[in-house]
Amino acid sequence: MKEQQMQKFILEKKNNxxxxxxxxxxxxxxxxxxxxxxxxxxxxxxLASVLGVAPIAIQAYQALRVKVVSIxxxxxxxxxxxxxxxxxxESAIVTFLFxxxxxxxxxxxxxxxxxxxxxxxxxPESAWKQREDGTFGEVAIDEVTVGDILLVKTGAKVPVDGxxxxxxxxxxxxxxxxxxxxxxxxxxxxxxxxxILENGTIQIIAERxxxxxxxxxIIELVEEAQDSKSETQRFxxxxxxxxxxxVLILSVVVWLIFRDMELAITILVLGCPGxxxxxxxxxxxxxxxxxxxxxxxxxxxxxxHDFSKVNTxxxxxxxxxxxxxxxxxxxxxxxxxxEKTAAYLVSVEQESDHxxxxxxxxKLGEIGTYKIEKTDVARGGGIVALVDGHRIVVxxxxxxxxxxxxxxxxxxxxxxxxxxQGNSLVLISVDGEMQALFGIRxxxxxxxxxxxxxxxxxxxxHLVVLSGDNQGTVDVVARQLGLTEAYGHMLPEDKAAYIxxxxxxxxxxxxxxxxxxxxxxxxxxxxxxxxGSGTDVAIETSDVVLMNSDFSRLPHAFGLTKxxxxxxxxxIAIAVGVVVVLLASVFLSEWMNMxxxxxxxxxxxLVVILNGxxxxxxxxxxxx
Amino acid sequence: xxxxxxxxxxxxxxxCLLKIENATKNLQGVQKESVQVxxxxxxxTLNFDExxxxxxxxxxxxxTLGYVVKKSQVKAL
Numbered sequence: 001m002k003e004q005q006m007q008k009f010i011l012e013k014k015n016n017x018x019x020x021x022x023x024x025x026x027x028x029x030x031x032x033x034x035x036x037x038x039x040x041x042x043x044x045x046x047l048a049s050v051l052g053v054a055p056i057a058i059q060a061y062q063a064l065r066v067k068v069v070s071i072x073x074x075x076x077x078x079x080x081x082x083x084x085x086x087x088x089x090e091s092a093i094v095t096f097l098f099x100x101x102x103x104x105x106x107x108x109x110x111x112x113x114x115x116x117x118x119x120x121x122x123x124p125e126s127a128w129k130q131r132e133d134g135t136f137g138e139v140a141i142d143e144v145t146v147g148d149i150l151l152v153k154t155g156a157k158v159p160v161d162g163x164x165x166x167x168x169x170x171x172x173x174x175x176x177x178x179x180x181x182x183x184x185x186x187x188x189x190x191x192x193x194x195x196i197l198e199n200g201t202i203q204i205i206a207e208r209x210x211x212x213x214x215x216x217x218i219i220e221l222v223e224e225a226q227d228s229k230s231e232t233q234r235f236x237x238x239x240x241x242x243x244x245x246x247v248l249i250l251s252v253v254v255w256l257i258f259r260d261m262e263l264a265i266t267i268l269v270l271g272c273p274g275x276x277x278x279x280x281x282x283x284x285x286x287x288x289x290x291x292x293x294x295x296x297x298x299x300x301x302x303x304x305h306d307f308s309k310v311n312t313x314x315x316x317x318x319x320x321x322x323x324x325x326x327x328x329x330x331x332x333x334x335x336x337x338x339e340k341t342a343a344y345l346v347s348v349e350q351e352s353d354h355x356x357x358x359x360x361x362x363k364l365g366e367i368g369t370y371k372i373e374k375t376d377v378a379r380g381g382g383i384v385a386l387v388d389g390h391r392i393v394v395x396x397x398x399x400x401x402x403x404x405x406x407x408x409x410x411x412x413x414x415x416x417x418x419x420x421q422g423n424s425l426v427l428i429s430v431d432g433e434m435q436a437l438f439g440i441r442x443x444x445x446x447x448x449x450x451x452x453x454x455x456x457x458x459x460x461x462h463l464v465v466l467s468g469d470n471q472g473t474v475d476v477v478a479r480q481l482g483l484t485e486a487y488g489h490m491l492p493e494d495k496a497a498y499i500x501x502x503x504x505x506x507x508x509x510x511x512x513x514x515x516x517x518x519x520x521x522x523x524x525x526x527x528x529x530x531x532g533s534g535t536d537v538a539i540e541t542s543d544v545v546l547m548n549s550d551f552s553r554l555p556h557a558f559g560l561t562k563x564x565x566x567x568x569x570x571x572i573a574i575a576v577g578v579v580v581v582l583l584a585s586v587f588l589s590e591w592m593n594m595x596x597x598x599x600x601x602x603x604x605x606l607v608v609i610l611n612g613x614x615x616x617x618x619x620x621x622x623x624x
Numbered sequence: 625x626x627x628x629x630x631x632x633x634x635x636x637x638x639x640c641l642l643k644i645e646n647a648t649k650n651l652q653g654v655q656k657e658s659v660q661v662x663x664x665x666x667x668x669t670l671n672f673d674e675x676x677x678x679x680x681x682x683x684x685x686x687x688t689l690g691y692v693v694k695k696s697q698v699k700a701l
Binding site: 004007008011012055058059062063065066067068070071102105106109110113116223226227240241244274277278281284285 | 634636637639642643646647650662663664665667687688689690692
């Protein structure tokens, strides 16, 4: 036990040891070159080596106990070898550099992980919970269970997902939606964990706690993503598993053949694979952290890899390219009994939650309605209903033709005109006679056109829109936005089939949808991107989530994945390059020794970490 | 069975992962396949049988390797 405490003490004081050994090295060199005091120089350098190697040797020993040949072992043997040939300068410098390098690595690595840490630190830690006597007391978040009544005060974090029971206030939901505009909350409003009550006081009832809350899920997702491994990473891990023992054997062989201890221990130090194993995870964590800060959730390194290769992006129209809140733009009646027709229409449409139906109900407002005797939903077409003894058909042109309803020339002209203007059409017929035509339009999201242009500049060749709307509407949107292909009259299964066909042609596809109606397409495409305002479905089913449905984050996300991949490649190139140059110079040059080797080795690790850190600041280059 | 999530101090070398993984996997009562050591989040997650081993013993095994355990969470499975 005493021995263990000793070991623990040494490991904890690693950084202090590095400091002391730095001082001893300075003392050693000044006494040697300044005062030509050889023996003092030797003793201080030897002491620095012994102090410095202690924590390294302990780590090496502990690793060996669990059957791992670690870098620490290589360094320990190298230092021991330097001792044998009485080269105390090198042993002192190598141990110091190794310890100091580890210290710097820890500091810089913390930086690369900072973006994700900031996010996880937003998680609430305590809550004011109602006790049995009705008063409130502060408890740790783990003690809150579903059904508890909680008090949230001004400036505090909402601790759980829940429903407001009493009180009013304004909440900043930036941690969930990415938008920092306060949202008013009152009785029966939903509130989310991790959001902040900016003013007011509310009492809420807990509905979901801890990891089950929306915020908990986001954190879990990002935490998993930062440690997910790509194929390259798995290869490197496996490689380094055998690489370290290989270096050990190589140096023994060199020693046996050349009988040159100096050369053998130099190989041990040069062979450490540090930068190679650390390079890829560093790019990964910094890149995913950048995304998390900018409202883009990337689910892991496979996703980053695949997304960066996408050449075709397929968009759903409603709710993705458009705001998703259509409104009636044109109304044409072909009957004198307008009010009666309108009343029939509202009666039928009230039953439906289709966006077009909602738009019509909103437009016509509260008018007298009739009791509906029977309804049949014609999928993708509309509704056939029996109202007040009349047969009412509400839907698109295809449904009217199917129902063999005669359409006048005038109506045909109107239909063509409205379609061309980009309207979705709803027709209504009463007892086989067409009576009214509604043109409904959805507004395109602001700035979508320039964002799509950015995607093209970043290398996406095909921008496709698929929609259940009529071809005219889709064409108008496509023309407005500069899309390359546009297809209307698509049911969800048609969209999925279309994506399958493109994939057969060898295209790599990202599908962007709202995550509600299009789950088959989201799942089928190589990359499913959900425009989610923190909705569960969006978070669960997609590979990439754009928080707050913000379209501008799509080009950022795409550019970011490309930058992350490039960064990983740079890091691998730096690491491999350094090892090759070092090993070559051992045999080909005079100046290479153990200390320089260790310096270059530690420097290369810092270079890949710093290179990875650049990703934290990544932004799309300014528009051309 | 219980699931433990153990938060460590910042991990800096990927070879640490292997050490921690081997050390915890070989403990009696720890479910071998469940052991996951996460580099970037510097966490260990594993399932263990509370009748054979307790959390302190697992933390002890990690601490012996030279890694500081910051905090742990245990959830019943």
